[in-house]
Amino acid sequence: MTERWYDDLSVGQKFESKPYKVTAAEIRSFARRYDPQTFHLDAKKAEGTVFRGLAASGWHTGAVTMRLLVEGELRVAGGHVGLGLDELRWPLAVRPGDVLRLVSEIVELRASKSRPDRGIARLKHVTTNQKGETVMSFVSTQLVPRRRD
Amino acid sequence: MTERWYDDLSVGQKFESKPYKVTAAEIRSFARRYDPQTFHLDAKKAEGTVFRGLAASGWHTGAVTMRLLVEGELRVAGGHVGLGLDELRWPLAVRPGDVLRLVSEIVELRASKSRPDRGIARLKHVTTNQKGETVMSFVSTQLVPRRRD
Numbered sequence: 465m466t467e468r469w470y471d472d473l474s475v476g477q478k479f480e481s482k483p484y485k486v487t488a489a490e491i492r493s494f495a496r497r498y499d500p501q502t503f504h505l506d507a508k509k510a511e512g513t514v515f516r517g518l519a520a521s522g523w524h525t526g527a528v529t530m531r532l533l534v535e536g537e538l539r540v541a542g543g544h545v546g547l548g549l550d551e552l553r554w555p556l557a558v559r560p561g562d563v564l565r566l567v568s569e570i571v572e573l574r575a576s577k578s579r580p581d582r583g584i585a586r587l588k589h590v591t592t593n594q595k596g597e598t599v600m601s602f603v604s605t606q607l608v609p610r611r612r613d
Numbered sequence: 614m615t616e617r618w619y620d621d622l623s624v625g626q627k628f629e630s631k632p633y634k635v636t637a638a639e640i641r642s643f644a645r646r647y648d649p650q651t652f653h654l655d656a657k658k659a660e661g662t663v664f665r666g667l668a669a670s671g672w673h674t675g676a677v678t679m680r681l682l683v684e685g686e687l688r689v690a691g692g693h694v695g696l697g698l699d700e701l702r703w704p705l706a707v708r709p710g711d712v713l714r715l716v717s718e719i720v721e722l723r724a725s726k727s728r729p730d731r732g733i734a735r736l737k738h739v740t741t742n743q744k745g746e747t748v749m750s751f752v753s754t755q756l757v758p759r760r761r762d
Contacts, residue, residue, distance in 0.1 A: 534648060602698075
């Protein structure tokens with residue numbers, strides 16, 4: 465997989481990920497540590513909540529999405545360094561057994577005025593389940609180094 | 614700790630968290646699973662990266678922040694159910710040994726037109742380290758049930 469620099473990117477490029485299967489055990493394990501709420505921990509009790517069954521923490525879905533990005537087609541020189549996220553939405557819960565995939569698209573590029581050795585890329589990320597339904601979407605702002613030749 | 618319904622909330626209310634110490638072992642453990650990049654995995658190699666040393670994944674900082682919210686002063690009836698996040702920023706990296714705290718403020722409240730049994734709350738969250746520096750901030754949009762009496 466080729467490492468890409470700021471100069472290799474253009475608006476409209478899309479990058480795909482591998483699939484990632486989320487198990488009930490992983491949902492509970494993440495939740496015990498970082499989001500210990502009933503609907504992420506206990507399938508039976510979760511039936512009586514707004515989720516109507518066990519659902520992954522939104523932060524868990526985000527963490528899996530990061531893994532899909534890091535291991536996906538877009539290898540950024542120096543790594544994925546995020547400054548922030550905007551318009552993050554969780555339209556649908558991730559359920560045990562769901563298989564997630566990520567598509568990331570370059571939506572904006574701008575050179576840094578103060579730092580000629582880097583640029584700023586904005587990417588729109590959409591995480592879908594095995595039915596093609598969107599479970600999460602957001603726009604990231606990332607630092608990307610410029611080629612030094 | 615009292616459970617709060619939509620009707621108990623007002624704009625300007627602030628809620629604090631307990632402290633949470635982030636260790637190097639936890640930074641590496643989260644990164645191995647969800648963000649396997651050098652600057653989150655290897656303190657020595659991280660020195661030569663943009664982070665100049667081991668730094669927590671931004672998603673890890675987010676996950677810890679969720680834990681601080683769930684165990685903090687604001688107990689929402691039915692739990693914290695997030696629809697999305699906006700304006701998320703990571704202005705400073707979280708380092709091994711950092712002690713994080715969260716302050717969450719209600720910034721907007723609106724009743725649901727279609728669902729009289731719930732409202733929408735927007736909260737501004739600021740996660741700081743032991744020096745009081747902001748390591749992460751964002752605005753969440755959450756579902757909050759209305760009192761049924």
